[in-house]
Every structure is written in structure tokens, then in C-alpha cells.
Amino acid sequence: MFDEQVAIVTGGASGIGRAGAERFAGLGARVVVADINIEAGEEVVRHIVSNGGDAKAVRTDVREPDQISAMVDETLAAFGRIDVLVNNAADLSLLAQDDHLLNTDPDIWEKTFRANQLSAMVATKCVLPTMLAQRSGAIVNISSVDGMSGDDTRFAYSMSKAALNQLTMMVATGYGKQGIRCNAVAPGLVLTPAAEDGLPPPVRQVFDDNSLVPAFGAEPSEVATVITFLASEDASFINGEVIRVDGGLLSHVSLLAGMRSALREGR
Ligand SMILES: NC(=O)c1ccc[n+]([C@@H]2O[C@H](COP(=O)([O-])OP(=O)(O)OC[C@H]3O[C@@H](n4cnc5c(N)ncnc54)[C@H](O)[C@@H]3O)[C@@H](O)[C@H]2O)c1
Numbered sequence: 001m002f003d004e005q006v007a008i009v010t011g012g013a014s015g016i017g018r019a020g021a022e023r024f025a026g027l028g029a030r031v032v033v034a035d036i037n038i039e040a041g042e043e044v045v046r047h048i049v050s051n052g053g054d055a056k057a058v059r060t061d062v063r064e065p066d067q068i069s070a071m072v073d074e075t076l077a078a079f080g081r082i083d084v085l086v087n088n089a090a091d092l093s094l095l096a097q098d099d100h101l102l103n104t105d106p107d108i109w110e111k112t113f114r115a116n117q118l119s120a121m122v123a124t125k126c127v128l129p130t131m132l133a134q135r136s137g138a139i140v141n142i143s144s145v146d147g148m149s150g151d152d153t154r155f156a157y158s159m160s161k162a163a164l165n166q167l168t169m170m171v172a173t174g175y176g177k178q179g180i181r182c183n184a185v186a187p188g189l190v191l192t193p194a195a196e197d198g199l200p201p202p203v204r205q206v207f208d209d210n211s212l213v214p215a216f217g218a219e220p221s222e223v224a225t226v227i228t229f230l231a232s233e234d235a236s237f238i239n240g241e242v243i244r245v246d247g248g249l250l251s252h253v254s255l256l257a258g259m260r261s262a263l264r265e266g267r
Contacts, residue, residue, distance in 0.1 A: 010062050014040055033045055087142060131179070
């Protein structure tokens with residue numbers, strides 16, 4: 001599906017990014033794992049190569065535009081083209097200090113936007129000249145359902161993901177006629193090791209009560225299949241779209257879980 005193509009995955013050393021990087025490689029792409037954690041990135045590359053794929057890890061802190069630009073140059077020097085960019089990296093360590101608006105420190109807001117949103121804007125800007133010269137390219141932004149609904153916590157994170165959705169539509173609008181597609185995936189809960197660690201049983205139950213599929217969260221591979229679909233020719237008529245991969249979390253009325261439990265208790 002991606003033979004002869006080159007895919008960059010930021011934050012490709014872990015979780016959703018890793019699953020995406022490995023899936024692109026399995027489908028024939030040469031993959032650049034651009035991650036701040038170079039040891040973990042090298043481990044992903046070893047895994048890809050041991051399965052017959054081709055990949056390269058490039059240490060990149062996506063908070064630093066110069067490092068993104070250098071990573072894109074390194075990709076071109078190594079592989080000569082760029083067909084896919086997955087803007088996946090985010091600084092999830094900031095979530096612990098990311099509360100509702102009255103508790104939001106502007107510094108946390110800025111750091112969140114720098115890591116989650118400016119990073120995607122800069123990476124997109126860096127790959128666009130190559131993609132425009134090729135007259136083809138696919139960009140997939142990893143957003144979140146948090147950017148599509150209101151909440152009383154994760155204020156900066158949610159706003160950064162909403163901005164990513166807008167970036168998706170702006171890029172599709174600006175460059176779609178020139179062969180560039182830009183779409184986003186908005187996961188709900190994804191069962192990465194880090195996400196699972198922080199999930200006490202009552203919280204799992206809340207997700208389960210609101211999930212419209214048997215599982216309460218997605219495996220990273222279930223997000224990766226949507227990422228590679230959106231990047232592939234199979235999605236040639238999809239542009240500027242945000243696709244939720246959330247087990248139906250945002251598909252039902254907000255009263256659902258509470259109503260079900262009230263009815264259970266009333267029986
Ligand atoms: N896990 C979930 O439940 C979930 C839900 C919705 C959206 N998402 C989004 O999916 C994306 C991936 O999340 P994940 O759960 O797989 O996380 P993860 O922690 O498993 O992986 C994140 C990767 O990004 C890298 N990274 C962090 N800061 C970086 C930086 N400054 N520069 C470069 N790389 C950096 C980390 O080293 C790590 O390899 C994020 O954008 C996140 O917001 C995750």
C-alpha cells in the first residue's frame with residue numbers, strides 16, 4: 001500500500017505513534033520515527049527492521065521548530081521524499097497541571113500549545129514544499145475527543161486539540177487542489193501502557209458505561225488502522241475530516257450513562 005513511500009511519525013516511539021509507525025512499515029513505507037526519546041525510537045526501528053522493514057529514528061523535540069526542520073532535512077537526505085506526516089507527539093506530562101480555566105496557568109497553556117499544536121503547524125509547514133513539489137502528500141493529525149466537547153478539566157489540552165482540528169481543515173482547504181490531503185483522527189480512550197496505568201477501576205467503569213462497543217477503550221493498533229487508511233489512496237476523496245475513533249463515546253446523548261444507571265437502580 002505504501003511501497004516506495006516515506007512516512008514521518010512524530011512521537012513514534014510509544015503508544016499510538018509506535019503502532020502507526022510499525023503499521024506503515026508493515027505496509028511497505030520507509031518510516032522516520034521522530035521522537036524525543038531516541039532510545040525508545042531506536043527500539044521501534046530495530047523491531048521494524050527485524051520484520052523486514054526500513055526505518056530510521058531521528059531525535060526530535062517537537063517543541064523546537066529548528067529540530068523539526070532538521071528532522072525533515074534528515075528525512076529527505078536519507079530517503080529523498082516525504083509522502084506522509086503523522087503529527088502525533090504531544091506532551092502528556094502537562095496534563096497533571098491542566099485543570100479548568102480558573103486553575104489554568106498561562107505558562108501551562110503556552111507549553112501545551114507549543115508541544116501539541118505549534119509542533120504540528122511547524123512540521124506541516126516543513127513538509128509542505130516537498131509534498132507540493134511531488135503534487136501529493138497526506139498529513140494525519142492525532143487529535144482527541146477532548147477537542148470536540150466541553151469538559152471542566154484539561155482546558156489547555158482540549159483547546160490545543162480543537163486547534164489541531166482547525167489546522168486540519170485549513171491545510172486541506174489551502175492545499176487540497178494541489179494534491180495534499182490533511183485529516184485528523186480523534187481517539188477516545190486508547191489503552192497505551194501509560195493510559196492504562198492511570199485508570200482506577202471506577203474510571204474504567206465510567207468509560208465502559210459510555211462506550212457503545214464491548215471494549216471500554218481502543219488498542220493502539222485500532223487507531224493505527226485508521227491513520228494508515230487516511231494516509232492511503234483508499235482515502236483519496238477524504239480531506240479536512242476529523243474521524244473519531246472513540247467507540248461511540250460522542251455518538252450518544254450525554255444523559256446515557258447516568259440514565260442507564262438511574263434506571264438500573266430504580267428497578
Ligand atoms: N492514549 C489516549 O487515550 C489518547 C486519547 C486521545 C488522544 N491521544 C493522543 O494520541 C497521541 C499519542 O498519545 P499516546 O497515548 O500514544 O502517548 P504515549 O505517551 O504512549 O506516546 C507519546 C510519544 O510522544 C513522545 N513525545 C513526547 N513529547 C515529545 C516531544 N516534545 N517531542 C517529540 N516526541 C515527544 C514520547 O516520547 C512518546 O514516544 C497524543 O497526541 C495524544 O494526545 C491519546
